[in-house]
Amino acid sequence: MAILKRSSTMLSLVIITSLLAVASSKPCETGESHSELLLSLNKNLLRSLDNQEGLPNPSVHLALRLSDNHNHVKEGEHINRLKTSLHDDIQSSLSNSQSVVGLLALYTLALKSSCHDLNTITFTVNDKSETLLTHLKKQMEREKEHIAFSQRPLTNYYQYSLGVLALCVSGVRVNNHVTNKLIKAVELQHFTHGETESVDTYAMAGMALQCVKDSGSHVHNAAELETAIMMTKQKLLAARRPDGHIGNEFSTGLAVQALLAMGSEVADCAPSMKAMRTAARNNVYHNPMSISQTLPALYKQSYLSVKSKECLHEHDTLVLEPLDPVAVLPSQTKVAVTVEVVTSSGEAAVYSVSVPKSSSLLEALTLLQEKSAGFTFETESSLWGPFLSVINGEQARQSDRRFWHLSSEGTALSQGVADFKIGADQRIAIRNTSY
Ligand code: B12
Incomplete structure (x- = not known):
């Protein structure tokens, strides 16, 4: 009897130890699932598709596609809106020679996250029809030339990084000179937002550079690439506040995505995951754009996951219950x-x-x-x-x-x-x- 009891205790110990080992082998694993909270954010993001004024938002689409729960009908309708309204808007910007690298990159990521064949998407400029990826590459060349000329991209380094990331996850070899300009900018600490450092930009650059590293295409400058990735990671960890947020509440999602992409350990981002969940419970993330950058991180995904997305065996389980209309009267005070x-x-x-x-x-x-x-x-x-x-x-x-x-x-x-x-x-x- 005593032997039996001891062996069952041993067995429980083995099971607990193995479960702990599995949990700790995954970077940023938090132990609990918090599925209710994530489901409610996921629903709020889906609901935002109906309330959207203006252009359909490719960042929202990307986040919906990186979530665990789906509504295939609504996601399908949304990708069609992106392929019409957003497409037309980008088309007119391209015709007017405007720089829209960030929007082109987000559109690419959104299409790719829905496993859409990118070669079927084209834009026509000066009577010449070329694919989306060709246009993105051309826009990146213009941005690179601008950096060479004036030390800054035409848009900003956040969009430049999005461009590198979108090309890379789509399997396009990123021109070494384009990557080098991003590596140099990390080295020279050129990422600012107004008067402060831009954590969001470090995060986006980190994901872009990690993708280039994983693609194995940047062989000439491998050591510099590695150093830039390490520097980016250090910047993000150094920007962590005592409450766990990295930068502020609105950059933490992208920062955690980047840390995940760069293979961080549990201890590196568990406090930030907790901080984002607390902020979510306090309704800090009500702007759909902020949910779209935070939710993938809470699902332990990053924009890099788009590269291997297969769109198979998804749970078509995200159903929106009708909301009771709430009349918000202006305060008397x-x-x-x-x-x-x-x-x-x-x-x-x-x-x-x-x-x-x-x-x-x-x-x-x-x-x-x-x-x-x-x-x-x-x-x-x-x-x-x-x-x-x-x-x-x-x-x-x-x-x-x-x-x-x-x-x-x-x-x-x-x-x-x-x-x-x-x-x-x-x-x-x-x-x-x-x-
Ligand atoms: C670059 C940038 C700027 C640049 C944009 C110009 C440029 N060409 O570089 C400048 C310095 C002008 C800027 C200003 C501000 N920004 Co800013 N910005 C960004 C950043 C890093 C990238 C935006 C981008 O290019 N997106 C890609 C393209 C494809 O998307 P887009 O929507 O078309 O981009 C345009 C708008 O986003 C707009 N924009 C930039 N910032 C903001 C902020 C708000 C509130 C709005 C409505 C629009 C807006 O400028 C972009 C370029 O044209 C984001 C980071 C992030 N996580 O998104 C922060 C970010 C969007 N900014 C933010 C903030 C707070 C501001 C300011 C309100 C700061 C301030 N105290 O004044 C001001 C805006 C004030 C105003 N006049 O309305 C927050 C927004 C958080 C929130 N919940 O609303 C972010 C998320 C940074 C952060 N983590 O705090 N920003």
Whole structure:
């Protein structure tokens, strides 16, 4: 009896030890599945397809395809919208010789994540029809030339990295000179976002460089490539805050994706996984774009997974229950907002408005404009929502490397005008800043 008991204890020990070994052999394994939370984020992302104004979002498609649960009908409808509306939009940008490398790359990743034959997708410029991948390669050449000429891409290094990644996961050999420019930029620490380091860009560059390394095509400069990947990894780990987020709440998803792609150990990203789950429970990720960059990481996937995606044996189980309509009435409590606008010449003007508590900054600016207080503004649409582009007729143009920087009490806002909510009396500064 005693022998039997001891052997069954031994057996349990062996089983527990083996289970622990399996868990710890997978990078970033967190032990528990947290499937309820992930399912609800997955549903919110799917629901965003119905609420989308403007262009269909390729980043949202990519994240849906990297998730564990699927709705094949809705995903199928969405890929068709990408192939029509987004395709037409990119076509017109290409016809106008605009740089759209980031959008082209996201479109490529979205198609590839649905196992679409990329060779069937073409664009016609100057009466010449060429494939999507040929156009992406050409756009990357232009970006590379621009870096050679002025030390910066035409767009930014985030989009440049997306371009390398999209070509690489599609099995296209990335030109060594193109990769070298990215390696150099990591070495020279050229990745900035306004006045701070861009964790998002390090993450995207890390995934791109890891893909190139795995493809085995970059043999001439293998040591430099390895060093750049190591540096990127160190940058991401060094940017980890005490609460586990890497950079901020909105860069952590991409950073964890990159660490996963670069084969990190459990200890490297378990605290960040936890931080993202806490943020998700606190409804920090309500912008579909932020869910789209975070959810793959929570599913322990990265954009690199697209390379080996086969689209077989998927669970067609993601069903949306109808939502009870919730009427959100404006709060009775009012808060006072002071908006300070500082133009490129340094001239400052201050405006005040009182708005219902929890209004967005966009709603506050709209009220201010309606009050005819001499304040006007314009926005441009983007995948993240409205980007503030013009104030009182003055444009802060990306082509001039300027933007309207948002801050409150000396701290840069981590969200844009539509997402930032005003919970208490507040002073917002909007400065025309160069970058
Ligand atoms: C590059 C970049 C910038 C550049 C863009 C210009 C350029 N050519 O380089 C500059 C420096 C201008 C910028 C500004 C801001 N940015 Co920014 N930006 C990025 C970055 C690194 C890449 C964007 C990109 O090229 N995407 C690829 C292309 C294909 O997508 P796209 O939608 O067409 O890209 C355009 C828009 O994204 C737009 N854009 C850039 N940032 C933001 C921010 C918001 C809120 C909106 C609506 C649009 C927008 O510019 C892009 C290029 O044209 C992302 C990182 C990320 N994870 O996405 C952060 C990111 C989008 N930015 C962010 C923020 C917070 C800002 C600012 C609000 C910062 C501030 N305090 O002022 C401002 C925007 C203010 C405004 N006027 O409305 C956050 C948004 C988080 C959120 N939940 O909303 C991100 C995710 C970075 C982060 N982790 O904090 N940004």
